[in-house]
Amino acid sequence: MSQEHEHGLPPKSSVSRWFLTTNHKDIGVLYLITALFFLVFGGVLALLFRLELISPGADLLGSMGYNQAVSTHGLLMVFWFISPFAFGFANYLVPLQIGADDLAFPRLNALSYWLYLFSGILMGVSFFQGTTFAGGWTMYAPLNTPAYIPGEGLGATSVVLALIMFTAAVTLGSVNFLTTMYRMRAEGLRMRDIPIFSLSINLTVWMMLFAFAALLAALMILASDHILGTTYFQYSIDGTTMATDADNPGASLLWAHLFWFFGHPEVYIVFFPALGVMAECFQTFTGRRLVGRKWFIISMVLVALQSFVVWMHHMFLTGINLPIKTIFMATTIGISLPFDLMVFSLIYTMAKGRVRFTTPFLFSLGALILFIIGGITGVFLGAIVLDYQFRGTYWVVAHFHYVMVAGATALFGGLYYWYPKITGKMYNETLGKIQFGVYFLGFNLLYFPMFIAWETPRRVFVYPDGLQIWHSMATVGGFILGASFLLMFYNLFVSLWRGEDVGPNPWEYATSAEWAVSSPPSLENFPGVPSYATGKLEFLDDETVAERTERTPGAAAHGHAATDGGTATDGGAVTARTAVTATAMETAHEVGGEDHASHASFWPFLVSLGGFIAFLGLSGVRTGSVFYLSIAAVGSLTMFGSLVGMTREPFHAPEMAIAERWPFSEVEKMKLGMWTFLASDIVLFGAFIGSYAFVRVAYGWTAWHHDLIPAEHVTMPGLINTYLLLTSSFLVVLAMVAAERESKRGTVAALVGTFALGVGFLINKGIEWNHLFHISTETFPNGWNLSTNIASSTFYLTTGLHGAHVIIGLIICAYMTVRAWNGAYQGDDRAIEYFGLYWHFVDIVWLFLFPLFYIL
Amino acid sequence: MDWKGYTVIYVVLFVFATAQAVVEFAGLVDSAYWAAFGLIMVLSVIKAVGVAAYYQHLRWEPRAVTYLVLGGTVAALALTGAAAYSIL
Structure with missing residues (x-):
């Protein structure tokens, strides 16, 4: 096939194809392969610490080695394996299932993938920076802060930065998928009628859009504690013991709130695509439409909504009050009800149909059985009194592996199910069934003994001697589970050459x-x-x-x-x-x-490479090392230059001529993408402002201003900046009006005015900050800087994040001013309108920061 | 909306921002903190809704876009409100 017919892409046999591609199917394949690599990475770490747990003591990995292996196993599996594996399928299949030729923003999709890959590489590099993160996958404060990390802790900082990079990839992906699914459905395809896998992805990305924004806020704050020296999550050291810092009593709880506000929806973010796969496989291999499909969908919607109001059941053992614990116990137990309905729907579909026990079905059925066990044992943890007993034990470990790995089990079924579609070849069915048998045996031998040995304390390598037999069984189970993957890899790899060719539909009743x-x-x-x-x-x-x-x-x-x-x-x-x-x-x-038009672009790869280098540099800048400072600068320049290159590259991904677009039929895809991104940004800023409110409540709301803030921190700089931003927003709308009227001079003048006012905002802020840094009073003899106290940390970081948004806006504004000078936008103000959406949002955020940080 | 309409909105926003500062300059924050808090935050909300409705044109977009924005806002408020309540 010629390059012209392949949209400027080299053939698949060429290595360069995979660096240049923006096609959703190619990127889906890249996601699948990369996620499987991280499965092996995380799996090997698990086998290492299972070997360690054959006996109670750190005699193989050493204590720090064990802590690193456990922590990074969790992080790799939750972040870099399960969800990206599901999104490999989503990338490949959602456009096909809804009738689109690609995702709405193909280059953004490629950028998501490369950011994901490089975030994983950064995670891997962290092992070589002394030690990697060792404080558990939940990264609880204060063990996530430099003061409590042995050595320089650069590896831990890299892990935090890797997670930020990963979260950026997820956010871009969420915006892309939502825009695609609301703007590019085939004519006549209503939302409720899209195939159940795509529907599960739709709900998943909704949850991702909001949940990952909260995680991004948590990680940015943590990165700031690591790199800039803010004190959000710090405790003071009282002699030789840890003590709650009187200046920041909310430190540890703040992390728990932010993390679990993300963390519990994350369980469903992981599990929903698996539910979608199970539903597809149950339908295909029973020859029945999903029984109660409408109620199945309603249940998923309910779970997606409710997932944001259950997070405090992870905090029953913290100091939160009893009324809130009771409320969250009720919501947690309540969320099991829609799941019951979904489980019965799947069982009844099976009962009403004629089951064909193919490999994908076996994995789907296995996943259902495992999930039922995981779900029931989870309800125990939702009850406050039982949670007091089970929290911090292997009961929790066994429960969440029965849920999360049940999800992975369904996804492996999905791999077999769609393998013929992706490769055009059929896998070896007998070997597939054998793999399922070995997998299921290994899984249960690994995780079920953990329920019996539940009194084992979680995250540590010592346990009572009497439980050794169960841990030995689990270790054997782990190796059997690991071996089953060798069978899967062999089967799928060899079938690429020896597998039977398949036509469009190798499954009798597959209909999507x-x-x-x-x-x-x-x-x-x-x-x-x-x-x-x-x-x-x-x-x-x-x-x-x-x-x-x-x-x-x-x-x-x-x-x-x-x-x-x-x-x-x-x-x-x-x-x-x-x-x-x-x-x-x-x-x-x-x-x-x-x-x-060419759909080949090297820029997403280069932007991500630049980001990786910049973040690696950032991980070590607090040491003052010239090496780290240099690569931070080189990486930043590479990333910025590549972003400019990407902006200037001609790339055409037209809207579909006819499509079903409810409920956004009047909202052009670029505008919808911008609004979706802004919805995520609302949660990001909301979490920052929420963090400020939380630590202030913890300290004492009204005492805060008197105790922690110098008299020199006055209202006037904030008021001047409010005037500057409001006026700049006004000028952006005037630029739109001028562009509509095809007044080039008016457009340029308004954009230049916007730019000048934005710069004025930053200069005013710079003067204010410089003054506060250098005050010398009785209470603050060394100035009021980022590390002075929790109030200064929240002030500089929250307004700093806002300032960063202003800088990004100014870069875009400068670019648009040059384009307007060259005659762009006349008669078509859409680009200015989309920029305006962002700029006005930045303005709105300031409308809340001004009173909260300058008046109240 | 033409430039005159945008100008009216701008003047209102400008006046409200000034009013927030006046609340502090008048000493209300010191004498009646929570009343001042309520007044100032209500003014901020009105300003934010004004910018979103008129400058971001939400008023003329399909309602679904407003729901999208409200979704993010409700999520942020749920986190802030419930977290703060949990330690009261």
């Missing part, structure tokens, strides 16, 4: 749209423009699309269809005849000349 096209699908995915307007999948040719576009410009037809598990009117029964509703290979052709 990916099974209607070749295996693997072509670069454009479909042989025409997909449409469900008639109630079944069709591929439209150019003429039909043109006709419909003229008839209803920008709008879709109103037909609808069930897209998985049979039609909406067949009562749930699926027949092989209707399984694949259309193939239409003979109509294969390109739609519109624009589709031939």
Whole structure:
């Protein structure tokens, strides 16, 4: 196939293809392979500490080695394996299932992947910086701060920065998936009708959008404690013992709140894609539409919402008050109810259908069984009185592995299920079933004894001698589980060459749209423009699309269809005849000349490489090392230069000519992407402001101002900055008005004014900060800087984050001013409007920072 | 909206910002802290809604965009409110 037909991409056999690609299927494959690498990485660490636990004592890894292995195993599996593995499938399949030719922002998708990969590499590099992070995967304060980390702690800082990079990747991915699913569904495809896997991904990315923003806030604050010397999570040392710092009594609880506000939705972020895979496999291999599909979906929506109001059940043993514990016990136990419904739906689907015990089904069924055990044992932990007993023991370890690894089990089923679609080859079914048997045996031998040995204290390598037999069994189970993956890798690798060729649909009753096209699908995915307007999948040719576009410009037809598990009117029964509703290979052709534009870009890789180098440098800047300072500078310049290159690169990803876009039909995709990003940014700033409010409440709200803030910290600089930002916002809307009127001079003048006022804001802030840094009073003889007290930390970091947003806005504004000077935007003010959305948001944030940090 | 409408909004925002500072300059923060707190925060909320509704054009966008923004706001408020309440 020529490069022109491949959208400027080299062939798949070329290494350069994989660095240049922005295609969702390529990136899906990259995610899958990378995630499996991190599975092996985290798995080997687990085997090491299981060996350590054969006897109670740190005689193999040493105490610090054990702590590092346990901590990074958790981090790698939760962050770098399970979710990215699910998003490998999501990348590959969601556009196919909803009828899109790619994600809404293909280069952003590539950027997400490369940020993910380099964040994992940074995590790996941390092992070589003395020691890596060793304070447990939950990173509780104060063990996550430099004062409590042995040695220089540079490896721990790298882990925090790696997590920030990973979170950035997740946020970009969430924005991308949501925009895609709300702007690029095939004509006639209602949200409720999209295949259940894609629906599970939709709800997952909603949770990710908000939950990861809170994690990002927590990590940025922690990174600031590491690098800048703020004191959010610090305790003071009272002689030789730890003591709660009288100046910051909320330190430890603040971390717990921020982490678990993210952490509990994260459980469902991990598990929802697995539920989607299970539902798809149950439908396909029972030949039944999911029983109670509507209620299954409603249950998922309920869980997604409720997941944000259960987080304090992880904090029952902290000093939070009893009323809030009681409320969160109720919400936690309540969240098990929709899960019950989903479990019964899957069981009933199985009971009503004719089961075919293929490898994907076995993994899905196995996942369901394991999840039921994990779910029931989790309810124990939701009850306050039982949690007092079980918290910090192996009961928790066993429970969450039965939940999280149950999710992974379903995803391995998904790997077998979609392997023929991705590769065009069939795996060895017998070997697959053998692998399932070994896997299931190993899993239960590994984790079930942990319930019996529940009195083992979590995170430490000593335990009562009487429990040794159970730990030995678990270790044997761990190695059996590990060995099962060798079978899987062998099977899937060898099948790439020896596997039987498959057609579009190797499964008799698979009905979602990916099974209607070749295996693997072509670069454009479909042989025409997909449409469900008639109630079944069709591929439209150019003429039909043109006709419909003229008839209803920008709008879709109103037909609808069930897209998985049979039609909406067949009562749930699926027949092989209707399984694949259309193939239409003979109509294969390109739609519109624009589709031939190059979709190759090296910039996402370079931006991420720059970010990796910059973050590696940042991990060591507190040492003053020239090496670390230099690479921080080089990395930052590389990243900035690459971002400019990416902005200037011509890259065309047009909106679909006809598509289903409810409820955002009037919101162009770039605008929707910006709004979605801003929704995440609201949570980021909300978590920063929430952190400030929390530590201030912990200290004493009104005493805070008198005890911790110097009299020199006055209102006027804040008021002047409020005026500057409000006026700059006003000028942005005037720039829009001028662009609409095609007044180049007016557009440029308004943008220059915006830029000048933004710079004025920063200068005013710089003067204010410099003054506060150098005051010398009786209470603050050494100035009021980032490390002086918790009030100064919150002031500088929160307003600093806002200042960073202003700087980013100014860079964009400068770029747009130059473009406007060259004649851009006249008669088309959309770009200025999108920039304005960001700039006004920065303004809004300041409208709250000003009173909170300057008046109250 | 034309430039006149935007200008009216700007003047209102400017006046409200000044009013917040006046509350402090008048000594209300010292004499009646929680009343001043309530007044100042209400003014901030009104300003924020004004910027979002008119400068960000939320008023003219489909309601779904407003719900999206409210989703993030509610999440942030839930975290802040529940966390602060947990230690009261």
